[in-house]
Amino acid sequence: MTLAFIGGTGLTRMDNLQVQDRLQISTQWGAPSAPVVQGELASRPVLFLARHGDPHVLLPHQVNYRANMAALKEAGASAVIAVNAVGGISAHARSGVIVSPDQLIDYSWGRDMTFFDDRSGPVTHVDFSWPFDAALRARLAAALDACGADWVNGGCYGVTQGPRLETAAEIQRMERDGCDIVGMTGMPEAVLARELGLPYAMLSLVVNPAAGKSDTEITMAEIEAVIAAGMxxxxxxxxxxxxSD
Structure with a gap:
């Protein structure tokens, strides 16, 4: 199995990755956010892609998710772990905690959501009842435990459009809907992986309390401090x- 990692905010590069090549891949959906990095991690071959570009220049709604996922598939990925920086909604989703979500709710709009939009091809629907692969999440759980991480097993990731942060009222609505964390990049990444047959799971680092969940204003300085400590x-x-593979 060749694991592919998608790095989000705070993970444009992996310091412990031994880089062997940077693949410039062109897809029928355009160019990915950055070259696909081929390398070794723990003496095993892996792939890495910076979701927002290298350097970080792409806002969440500007990411070409279809090109990113297609490029990873073409490069030989057999499963994908996505890393996200998120806001915490539930009480257990404190700043600095890692969440491995098992559900999501999509509030984004206007993004290219499928590979199956060619009118000359068959109408295709994929089952998305459980958006994150159970076997891959189980492997992640073992790795998180082995590292002694402060983490939460399961939870619902709410996907917002961005690039602005949410209002307190929006977070209250999302909490009523059952969301535990909030981010801007979980979709359409997850469903595109499903369409390609790629097992997909997330490591979501909580970097701030969501809007209205603290008595202070959310600042980038606080977010960056948590990212520096957690990544x-x-x-x-x-x-x-x-x-462990």
């Missing part, structure tokens, strides 16, 4: 995951 552990978990 090192995320990389360690990914290495442990690869080593």
């Amino acid at each position: 090192g552990q995320v990389c360690a978990v990914l290495a442990a995951l690869v080593a």
Whole structure:
């Protein structure tokens, strides 16, 4: 199995990845956000793609998700782990905690959501009842435990459009809907992976309380501090995951 990692905010590059090549892949849906990096992690071959570009220049709604997923598939990925920086809604989703969600609700709009929009092809629908692969999540759970991570097993990821952060009223609505964390990149990434037959799971680092969940204003300085502290552990978990294969 060749694992592919998609790095989000705070993970444009993996310091523990031994880079061997950078693949410039062109797809029928355009160019991916960045070259697909071929390398070794824990002495095993892996792929890495910076979701927002390298350097980080693409806003969530500007990412060419179809090109990204198609490029990883073409490069030989057999499963995908996506890393996200998210806001915490539920009480257990505190800043610095890693969440491995098992559900999502999509509030985004206007994004290219499918590979099956060619009118000359068959009308295709994929089952998306459980958006994250159970076997891959089980492997992630073992790696998180092995690293002693502070993490939450399961939860609902709410996908918003961005690039602005949410209002307190929007977060209240999402909490009523059952969302535990909020981010901007989980869709259409997850469903595109499903259409390609790629097992897909997430490591979501909570970097701030969502709007209205604290008494202070959300600042980028606070978010960046949590990212700096947490992404090192995320990389360690990914290495442990690869080593267990």
